[in-house]
Amino acid sequence: RFHRKLQQFWGWILIAIIGVATGLTAFSVGLASTQLADLKYKLTVTTIHACDGCIAKPFFIILAFNVVFVLVSAFMVIFWEPAAGGSGIPQIKGYLNGIRVPNIVRAKTFLVKVVGVVLAISGGLIVGKAVTVAAPMVHSGAILAAGFIQGQPLSLGSVLGKRITKLNLGVWGRYRSDQFKRDFVAAGVAAGISASFGAPLGGLLFAIEDSASFWRQKLIWKICLCGSLSAFTLNFLLSGQRGHWGVLIQPGLIVFGNNNDFVNGGYAAWHFPFFIIVAVLGGVLGSMFVGMSVLLHKMRNRFIRTPVQKIMEVLLVVTITTVATYFMPIILKSCKDKKDLGPTASGIDYSHFTFYCPQGTYNQMATLFFASQESTMTDVLSQHRQFDTWELLSFLPFHLFLACITNGMSVPGGLFVPGLVGGEATIFDPSTTKAGAVMGRLLGEWISTIVSDVEPVVFAMLGAASVLAGIFRTPISLTAIIIEATHSERDTLALLTVTDIGLSLPVFFVVFISKWIGDFFDSGIYNSVYRVIRYPVLNWDPPSWSQWLEARHVMQDDVITMRTRESVKNIIRMLRDTTHNGFPVVRDDEKFVGIILRSQLTLLLTERAFVRDRDDVKNQKVVPLDKFREEYPRFPSIDDVTLSEEDIELSWMDLEPYINLHPYTVHSDTSFGRVFRLFRSMGLRHLCVVDEANHVVGIITRKDLAYLDRKQWDARRVRLNLSLESMQ
Amino acid sequence: RFHRKLQQFWGWILIAIIGVATGLTAFSVGLASTQLADLKYKLTVTTIHACDGCIAKPFFIILAFNVVFVLVSAFMVIFWEPAAGGSGIPQIKGYLNGIRVPNIVRAKTFLVKVVGVVLAISGGLIVGKAVTVAAPMVHSGAILAAGFIQGQPLSLGSVLGKRITKLNLGVWGRYRSDQFKRDFVAAGVAAGISASFGAPLGGLLFAIEDSASFWRQKLIWKICLCGSLSAFTLNFLLSGQRGHWGVLIQPGLIVFGNNNDFVNGGYAAWHFPFFIIVAVLGGVLGSMFVGMSVLLHKMRNRFIRTPVQKIMEVLLVVTITTVATYFMPIILKSCKDKKDLGPTASGIDYSHFTFYCPQGTYNQMATLFFASQESTMTDVLSQHRQFDTWELLSFLPFHLFLACITNGMSVPGGLFVPGLVGGEATIFDPSTTKAGAVMGRLLGEWISTIVSDVEPVVFAMLGAASVLAGIFRTPISLTAIIIEATHSERDTLALLTVTDIGLSLPVFFVVFISKWIGDFFDSGIYNSVYRVIRYPVLNWDPPSWSQWLEARHVMQDDVITMRTRESVKNIIRMLRDTTHNGFPVVRDDEKFVGIILRSQLTLLLTERAFVRDRDDVKNQKVVPLDKFREEYPRFPSIDDVTLSEEDIELSWMDLEPYINLHPYTVHSDTSFGRVFRLFRSMGLRHLCVVDEANHVVGIITRKDLAYLDRKQWDARRVRLNLSLESMQ
Structure with a gap:
């Protein structure tokens, strides 16, 4: 009893550690990238000043900076750990859905991710120092969670790791299972969102709506605790860094705008028709982005395959981006008086960049193009900044073009996505959000000429939200995140931020x-x-056309079964000949008993848990449960099993003590909807199908449910002579 | 295909209607109770003035008012619809958990609830005009949801209802099932919370954390839409009533305090140790309240059983409460200068009640005791009000005493609970929240004498939260609701409220x-x-001690099965002899086929769907699916079945077309944890247990899982000679 209590308590402690660690990671990434960005900015300004407004020299300095940073980041991803590329969110989502994604929650991935993202942020141009952190933070949180739960955080070498594992097996052995790992990864995801936006509720809802697959009340609590702690840690450190130790003034890395700007105007009930216009445009724009991303992904898959091609692509995109963002503001120069600005934030003020404008003025287009993404966001969302329509209009297409070509490169980051998974935008992608904000602001400015009491800034914010919704389709967590990330600092020393x-x-x-x-x-x-990369992700509901299907239609009927007492020769053959992760075990009368996993069999073989005499099972070596836990998650593969010819030919293994007894089964006539729901809610990997005599007639795996092809089944249905009328 | 799309669309429209209707109900309840409370207040003030500060006359006026209002409310509950008593939340929670709760979502219950709650609010003294609305709103939202989904909202007479049903069966026939009804009721619950506190996210989280049992993404969206619309409707109407049509300034019925008060002070990281003190005290206080409630419930069950006793109890409590709240402020008179107050809200100002104090001053104790609950809450949470320690200290025990004896009476309302379910506090119970706020404020005042930068109001708010958490144990939805309900109105005409x-x-x-x-x-x-009233509510997880149990341990093994072709005589006998809601159906070789429901059988019998000749099944009358949907949810009972002796003795019924084929089953050796999770996640009502030959050996119902007695099983385990060592 006491042991169990201790284990439960340890679970909470682990959750707390994950939360704090995620907050710390977010702080480090934010700090490092700010330092590098400041360095670059100062160098540029100094050079422009020094050469008295020349263009070539500062441009090449920036170009060199960007190319070096981004190349290093790309090299790390391409040659060291490809799983660290991109945002990692789709992979983590897939993992939480129950898919095995190799290397996605490993320590190496974490290191490449963190270092690579800092470099990409500092070197990339369409990347803001903070906004991009969101997606990598989600991934980092997930990796940290998976690492801590195994009791060997960051895989501190396999020797040391094993020792720690053994030391702690008593306490956290319980957590060394796929199910618990998934729970903790869900908490890590929430912690990542929470740290990025200072949005613990948003993180929780993101995990609920979008990521996790099965729910328990305690999991919700754990997620919330983890998210709160990560937000708190980050807030505490950021506030301290600004000189206010102990006072919490900086809720997250990303702030969507200052809502003091909204208070005077806000909205009224009769603005809702205009909101619909924003929503429709955002939906269409977002959907266009999705289509374009899929197209780009397919093209990349075809043309950019080798590492050299990938590096060339990165080089090309960095150069184009640098050229465009540097020269556009010079060509479309729009100088404004600095005095017209409202109060400015402290520190280096990227957003009021003089950039080849006369002294005392700033280059408005440089603000849009060149400045860091999050300050641009704030500007577009600020009443104090006045934008001309032509400025916003000329910015939008360029920006969208840049965002599209940047997408899918082999660099880690919120915006960049690797060729492998490519074409996928990350949630809170700064470029799309910014495009949305600009679109909203444009609409708002236009509507405000018709209806006097409309606030363009509110429309800018709604525009950002609508484009994000058009891309990600997760309405509730988006709402929560946007609302939580729209902070207002009443004044620099305000103790609280208000949403x-x-x-x-x-x-x-x-x-x-x-x-x-x-x-x-x-x-x-x-x-x-997921459709393009063929991840077998299960939706929440079975497709509506599948009503008439039954278990026997979708199951694989060439099922390979094992006997409770099986010859080693057979076992090895089955393991070699198939890639199945689980095998149904039947009694000698063919009645179904349970399932045994590939990992169990390989470990039993390497442990030599078998006997020569089929009936001598009492002398078979017993492999205790803790041994399995200790090996988790890296079990030996069948190729690691080295047995003598004699062992293989003459030995028998009694599987009885290791069988996963009486798992869920369905009858072959069970409706597809029932099968799907059982699979989805229980997070199964395989489901055995039995007939009325309790003989195994098939097995259903995730892939059988995820890749249902409607056309094929509609055709087969005609063949089966099934008509709608015969069904309810 | 089109038909299905139309049905889906219709589902969303229904959700929208439920949301708007809940908002309208909240507005009506708020308006009516405000009017009645204003009337009472004015009468009291006028009488005090008229008789020049006499005490007896105004007291008796108030007493008469209260007694009449509360008595009418109690009469309605006791003699007309007992299910309308109390908050209704535990019953709705039980309903969502899968329990059949009679009359809980009927139209009559709704009417009694709405009228009764207005009277209880206006007549009761410990009830605020708005705070109490929360729980009834949850219940009302749930009833509205259940009504609309059936296509016969408010049961407009069975004749008219039937006609509407038939008209619409095509469109919403699909929704006439228990599962959909439960989904819609969950949305109604969220709408109720959302309207009460202006907290759509809080409503969603309340539904997720506390109420609903199984989750799909679409359900989350529906709940959120429903909650948003109900908050919007209420906000629109309340703002309009205040003269600002179209501008949204009044987010919910309940506002927890003005957070402008917090901004100057707020909190810092080093306040957290003090927060722990508040939290611990709140937890203990809340737990004490739970214990007291259970005790009171048991006493009521024993001593207050007849309607007369219940009425007497109501009379007594109303009188005691009136006496205490009227005379305490006179005895403990504490007159303060009105000038010291900050800006006051518009309208009648209950909280600055002169009440036997000199002109220009107000009676602080009357504020605490006599004023409406929500203005007291705001006061305790306001910096502008100064409270002496003795004032708060003398208030606390009296208030808790009154809250305790008031709890559990036969009146509808958030605070009052009927004798039946009695002893249960409602979430957001104003009296406990207030007690918590007062406790927090006390602590805060004390701590602020030690640490200078501490804000007592923040502690008051945290105190309220901690006591609520100590009672309800739902941390996340409580946090969301409290945060969302803590609004600040920047000024009276501010267009937005800020949280x-x-x-x-x-x-x-x-x-x-x-x-x-x-x-x-x-x-x-x-x-x-639930334990006291023996509701078979299933928790989220199986009890941790039940690891060793298997399906065969908890199943009922005296299972009654039917054949696919069964004699009418047998069917009627089984229906009469048992109260089972479902019967396993087996083939002639005893193999399990599926389940048939009691409701199906009774309908089939009344429809005379049987034949004389056992093999003449082709001539058996076919009862279409729509017929079952039409009857839902009021199927004939077995006593309604009137068949001739001959029909009963000689007829056969072919159940085949109506069997619920191949539902989930478990093997008798399946572990209890698996059984529990299957039951819980799938929202099952019965689960058949089969052996290896696929014969039915038992059936598991909700009660078998909910009422596991640890002691009994531990004893049995010893008998079974099972030791811990033999298990994993």
């Missing part, structure tokens, strides 16, 4: 319509990507 | 600790009540 929850209604309204519009065209970025 | 999300961290922190402390003593108010 405008009154805006949640229009945000929710707009986000929902955009999702609905987007659903006309496709099923959102993640599902589109 | 202080920075406070979510300490609130979450405190709430979590209080829950943890409370869990040492009991399992929270709902679970304690």
